[in-house]
Amino acid sequence: MLQSSSGPRPIRQTAGAVGAVALIALGAAPAVADGGSAAVRLGAVAPMDGVKPGSSVDVPVTFTNTGTAAADKVWLSYTVTRGLSHTELPSNCLRYEVPAYDEEPSRSEAVCEFDQTVKPGTVYAPEKALTLKVLDHALYDRLRVVVETTEPGLDDNASEPVRGTAPAVELVERPDATPAGPSGDHPDWDDANVKVTADNTADFKVTGDRLKGGVGDTVGLKVKFTNAGPGWVLRDGTVSVTKVRIKMPAGTTVTKGHGYCDKVTPGTYECGTSESWENEGGSETYTFKLRIDKAVPGTKGSVALAGEPRPFDGNTADDTAAITLAVAGGGGSTGGSGSTTGGSGSTGGSGGSSTSTPSAGAGSGDGSSGGDSTGGTSNSPSAEGDLASTGSGSTLPLAGAAAAAVAAGAGAVLVARRRRAARP
Structure with missing residues (x-):
């Protein structure tokens, strides 16, 4: 026995x-x-x-x-x-x-x-x-x-x-x-x-972020999905609990994506959950690095729930959130829950990647997975996005020169300046 x-x-x-x-x-x-x-x-x-x-x-x-x-x-x-x-x-x-x-x-x-x-x-x-x-x-x-x-x-x-x-x-x-x-x-x-x-409910919610910086800066973006409960949610097989769609603010380029988020269109990413369940109070956090390429007045991105149906979630007011961006010297951005198509007008190609190890614990909230099919094993860690061709986004030349006249027949001197983008 x-x-x-x-x-x-x-x-x-x-x-x-x-x-x-x-x-x-x-x-x-x-x-x-x-x-x-x-x-x-x-x-x-x-x-x-x-x-x-x-x-x-x-x-x-x-x-x-x-x-x-x-x-x-x-x-x-x-x-x-x-x-x-x-x-x-x-x-x-x-x-x-x-x-x-x-x-x-x-x-x-x-x-x-x-x-x-x-x-x-x-x-x-x-x-x-x-x-x-x-x-x-x-x-x-x-x-x-x-x-x-x-x-x-x-x-x-x-x-x-x-x-x-x-x-x-x-x-x-x-x-x-x-x-x-x-x-x-x-x-x-x-x-x-x-x-x-x-006979129970679970409230899924997302939170956005407020970003600020100057042209050429690389800033960190952090958005979050939370199961506010009271019920925990378990999906069948390796299906992600939900998917989170993130649209980046216009005028930015993703230089580092989250390891369990896939690019679906330029400037738009879809993320899943680290397991096929999410405990009540559990959460998933998705982090990115964005380079500010140019100032776009009033630009903003968005975060929204997608993926599997949620008949248990009757509160839709917290299913979307805004990502705002204030560019120094280029006009500020405004809040709100609307979204724009992110990434348009940005420069850079493909390249670079990041990886992340998913959490093995139930609803620990310290990992995330995603993609077309998720839930721990269904999505390999990959970060393919609008990455700059250098993959770093650390140096951006400023094209600008000033000519100054000098005394006694001296010629014109070209002065160039470089500014290094600060990493958040």
């Missing part, structure tokens, strides 16, 4: 909590009686829609031994994402936590052992359904149920398991239930992945 925190830890290799993955226990053998072989198949587990934050929900699970022999023992595992939690567990169950890693969100798993004979051709269910708590930040969550005849191990990154304190539960026969169909390619285990959708 699985060991609690006082004993040694067996190892489970998994590819993720919510995907269909095989569970491998080291040195374990199926708990099958002599003669023939047992096989297990889960009954259907329906999606859970509209559950209320703060409430509790039961997880009705049935399974059938579709093999030709009895199994001496079976295990049921229940894995949930962070918007759900296990309530008090029976004493024949262990619970452990797995932090976010390898592009999977954090999760909690309960493994229940049933040390009793499971007859072939018979449908079984726990005598008391396992109960889950719906947390205040629940929105799009996942439940994975696994039944198996081989003892499961623990994920490499799991915490020490803790045994339940409620009375142990047993399996009971369900003669009224329809037996499940034949087992598939892995008769010793079967799983079901269930979507759990809460």
